[in-house]
Amino acid sequence: MTNQSIVHDVYPSRVSPKARILPRVDPVVYRNERTNSGPLTTEQLSFYEQNGYLNLTGFFASEEVQELRSEMDRLWEKNAQANRKEVIREPESQEVRSIFAVHRDNEVFRQLSQDPRLVQMIEQILGSEVYLHQSRINYKKGFTGKEFYWHSDFETWHVEDGMPRMRALSCSITLEENFHYNGPLLLVPGSHQSFITCVGETPEDHYEQSLRRQEYGVPDQENLAKLVEKHGIDTMTGPAGSVVLFDCNIMHGSNSNISPLPRSNVFMVYNSVENKLVAPFSGQQPRPDYIATRE
Amino acid sequence: MTNQSIVHDVYPSRVSPKARILPRVDPVVYRNERTNSGPLTTEQLSFYEQNGYLNLTGFFASEEVQELRSEMDRLWEKNAQANRKEVIREPESQEVRSIFAVHRDNEVFRQLSQDPRLVQMIEQILGSEVYLHQSRINYKKGFTGKEFYWHSDFETWHVEDGMPRMRALSCSITLEENFHYNGPLLLVPGSHQSFITCVGETPEDHYEQSLRRQEYGVPDQENLAKLVEKHGIDTMTGPAGSVVLFDCNIMHGSNSNISPLPRSNVFMVYNSVENKLVAPFSGQQPRPDYIATRE
Numbered sequence: 044m045t046n047q048s049i050v051h052d053v054y055p056s057r058v059s060p061k062a063r064i065l066p067r068v069d070p071v072v073y074r075n076e077r078t079n080s081g082p083l084t085t086e087q088l089s090f091y092e093q094n095g096y097l098n099l100t101g102f103f104a105s106e107e108v109q110e111l112r113s114e115m116d117r118l119w120e121k122n123a124q125a126n127r128k129e130v131i132r133e134p135e136s137q138e139v140r141s142i143f144a145v146h147r148d149n150e151v152f153r154q155l156s157q158d159p160r161l162v163q164m165i166e167q168i169l170g171s172e173v174y175l176h177q178s179r180i181n182y183k184k185g186f187t188g189k190e191f192y193w194h195s196d197f198e199t200w201h202v203e204d205g206m207p208r209m210r211a212l213s214c215s216i217t218l219e220e221n222f223h224y225n226g227p228l229l230l231v232p233g234s235h236q237s238f239i240t241c242v243g244e245t246p247e248d249h250y251e252q253s254l255r256r257q258e259y260g261v262p263d264q265e266n267l268a269k270l271v272e273k274h275g276i277d278t279m280t281g282p283a284g285s286v287v288l289f290d291c292n293i294m295h296g297s298n299s300n301i302s303p304l305p306r307s308n309v310f311m312v313y314n315s316v317e318n319k320l321v322a323p324f325s326g327q328q329p330r331p332d333y334i335a336t337r338e
Numbered sequence: 339m340t341n342q343s344i345v346h347d348v349y350p351s352r353v354s355p356k357a358r359i360l361p362r363v364d365p366v367v368y369r370n371e372r373t374n375s376g377p378l379t380t381e382q383l384s385f386y387e388q389n390g391y392l393n394l395t396g397f398f399a400s401e402e403v404q405e406l407r408s409e410m411d412r413l414w415e416k417n418a419q420a421n422r423k424e425v426i427r428e429p430e431s432q433e434v435r436s437i438f439a440v441h442r443d444n445e446v447f448r449q450l451s452q453d454p455r456l457v458q459m460i461e462q463i464l465g466s467e468v469y470l471h472q473s474r475i476n477y478k479k480g481f482t483g484k485e486f487y488w489h490s491d492f493e494t495w496h497v498e499d500g501m502p503r504m505r506a507l508s509c510s511i512t513l514e515e516n517f518h519y520n521g522p523l524l525l526v527p528g529s530h531q532s533f534i535t536c537v538g539e540t541p542e543d544h545y546e547q548s549l550r551r552q553e554y555g556v557p558d559q560e561n562l563a564k565l566v567e568k569h570g571i572d573t574m575t576g577p578a579g580s581v582v583l584f585d586c587n588i589m590h591g592s593n594s595n596i597s598p599l600p601r602s603n604v605f606m607v608y609n610s611v612e613n614k615l616v617a618p619f620s621g622q623q624p625r626p627d628y629i630a631t632r633e
Contacts, residue, residue: 223518301485
């Protein structure tokens with residue numbers, strides 16, 4: 044039984060040989076009784092609604108950042124030689140690129156994921172209680188960190204994980220200062236209102252490769268160029284401890300990092316409890332739990 | 339007969355298993371009767387001397403840029419399938435990365451290389467007449483352009499081409515607007531005063547690989563980190579038609595370009611006629627003429 048028989052797919056992707064831009068049919072800020080009782084101001088909510096992100100520079104105090112960074116370094120050491128599926132390596136070396144499910148496996152990051160200062164903002168935007176869909180540390184070391192090509196997270200979560208609608212967001216916490224030149228997060232503001240369908244079917248167990256280097260679920264150059272021409276590119280620079288909240292469907296990526304300065308961050312995805320996963324819209328097996336929490 | 343018997347090598351590199359930082363023993367601005375009679379101001383010369391570069395934004399008029407860009411596009415088309423050694427392709431695709439010797443093979447770029455507005459500035463800095471050591475177009479297309487890792491050009495020109503001393507500079511002319519996010523040129527200001535020796539011997543015919551991806555003549559991470567900690571990183575942003583003059587020994591590189599916006603430039607190297615090439619300091623055969631003019 045596929046989703047198609049029970050849930051109408053309003054965001055079909057990887058089903059047609061030609062890419063299209065579909066309009067978003069879901070709200071960005073889910074306005075209800077939570078909207079006016081959270082920590083974000085009306086201006087911040089409007090900015091998020093219009094641009095698809097909020098860059099909260101210097102959100103965490105430097106002592107908090109220091110604690111997170113120490114724990115991140117500890118995990119790097121511990122996992123340097125580890126043969127765990129949660130540890131993803133760089134495409135051209137054995138260096139650790141990401142460690143998944145840190146909110147599940149590590150006490151410091153579990154507490155971080157439940158920090159009320161974060162959760163209250165996120166619940167205010169998504170208009171409901173939320174749960175952790177995914178978490179990871181991205182190391183992006185100096186000298187050798189490679190680019191993350193443009194993508195909408197939602198496209199993958201929808202097709203490969205069965206996330207029905209756009210009611211999720213990512214929370215990226217920078218653990219180093221982000222400069223223009225050390226591969227910072229690039230966002231196309233406003234692109235969260237357009238869903239670019241991707242071309243081609245998803246291979247089985249695609250995630251084993253895609254976490255190192257994405258090849259399916261990649262938007263086409265023509266539509267990407269249109270989006271950037273229309274909206275431009277915003278760069279998320281700021282001191283360590285900044286928090287960027289960004290919509291699940293905003294087009295984003297980052298360039299490589301040849302600078303000596305690392306650009307590590309903690310990346311946590313929150314999904315609304317009203318938007319729990321169904322079977323993947325690809326019709327294939329869902330990705331494992333360390334990538335997408337199914338509970 | 340090697341150079342070592344006739345020219346004392348003041349910048350030995352790729353000869354020791356350990357990298358070192360040697361002080362520059364050559365001037366940056368060669369001060370003589372030309373110094374006060376050229377187009378550059380005293381302030382510009384001082385800036386160049388101290389930082390190792392000058393970013394002359396909007397140097398060429400937009401009609402001039404348009405003509406150069408048309409010619410560059412024509413060369414791209416003409417060389418897309420060409421099997422010429424002057425055409426270098428991207429490391430991970432057959433896309434054209436650079437075309438060498440455009441000042442020799444193309445009338446528009448020959449004229450550009452002799453433009454008195456450029457040559458007068460360069461002769462003012464180098465304190466003598468100059469000639470073209472190398473020229474190329476770097477395409478760095480949108481979406482797929484890869485990084486150029488950190489390097490001092492002089493290290494390669496010295497070891498592989500036999501350029502005796504630091505009395506040369508590069509002139510990069512941007513043919514597209516350079517933003518922070520489309521892989522602009524990154525320079526370490528002040529690094530031109532330090533010569534980082536590289537480790538390892540040079541393989542025969544190394545240039546055939548190194549123009550696609552550099553592996554030898556690469557500075558070590560420890561000394562690079564020291565330089566950046568001391569000097570920082572300056573980013574060469576600006577409109578199309580900007581000219582960046584930079585010293586032959588300044589540490590530079592660029593990140594990848596996932597943005598849709600190309601970052602093509604013309605790159606011309608001028609050497610003093612007082613600094614003509616000798617036999618390569620590697621003791622090996624010199625690189626071919628389309629990479630290093632020997633006359």
